[in-house]
Amino acid sequence: MVYLAILTLHNLMRWVTLVAAIWALYRAYRGWFGRRPWTPADQRAGRWFALALSLQLLIGGVFYCLPDSVAQLAWTNLNVVMREPSLRFFVVEHSVQMFVALSLTHLGSALARRGRQDADRHRRAALLFSVSLLIAFAAIPWPWTPHERPLVRLGWKW
Numbered sequence: 001m002v003y004l005a006i007l008t009l010h011n012l013m014r015w016v017t018l019v020a021a022i023w024a025l026y027r028a029y030r031g032w033f034g035r036r037p038w039t040p041a042d043q044r045a046g047r048w049f050a051l052a053l054s055l056q057l058l059i060g061g062v063f064y065c066l067p068d069s070v071a072q073l074a075w076t077n078l079n080v081v082m083r084e085p086s087l088r089f090f091v092v093e094h095s096v097q098m099f100v101a102l103s104l105t106h107l108g109s110a111l112a113r114r115g116r117q118d119a120d121r122h123r124r125a126a127l128l129f130s131v132s133l134l135i136a137f138a139a140i141p142w143p144w145t146p147h148e149r150p151l152v153r154l155g156w157k158w
């Protein structure tokens with residue numbers, strides 16, 4: 001029950017994360033190509049994106065402690081996990097790729113803050129957030145990928 005509730009939360013938070021990413025990217029590219037000044041709203045957009053990814057990391061980390069999660073196998077049966085593509089995807093590939101995406105988002109936010117000119121700030125945010133979103137997007141278990149999971153999970157259904 002707890003497991004399903006957390007899985008549902010992780011599933012739905014995916015949409016919050018993607019919306020935050022698109023908003024941060026929109027502001028960064030608009031600022032870069034529109035030669036706009038860097039504003040606190042631009043900084044906030046990047047922070048929301050990083051925050052949403054960080055929450056996903058937190059929830060994802062909980063899976064490694066829950067007995068019903070496939071991630072639990074990481075502690076007991078790593079050999080089996082590495083040989084089975086679907087298990088390997090969730091336990092290793094998905095988690096590592098998301099961690100890289102999160103690091104790039106924090107880096108983008110920090111570098112943008114330190115840029116000397118507004119154009120540099122927008123450019124740094126735009127480039128690093130773009131790579132981060134691409135990596136995160138590719139690591140999501142979309143229904144059309146081999147490791148398919150539902151687009152929207154409702155807590156009481158598997």
Ligand code: HEM
Nearest residue numbers: 011014017056057060063069070071090095098099149153
């Ligand atoms: C480093 C951060 C993350 C870790 C460690 C992590 C870990 C996991 C694990 C272990 C699962 C499988 C759970 C299970 O079936 O028992 C999972 C599923 C999933 N993750 Fe993540 N995750 C992370 C970040 C993200 C992010 C950033 C997104 C999307 C923006 C995301 C989207 C999903 C989705 C959609 C599922 C399938 C949920 C479902 O079955 O309904 N994850 N994650």
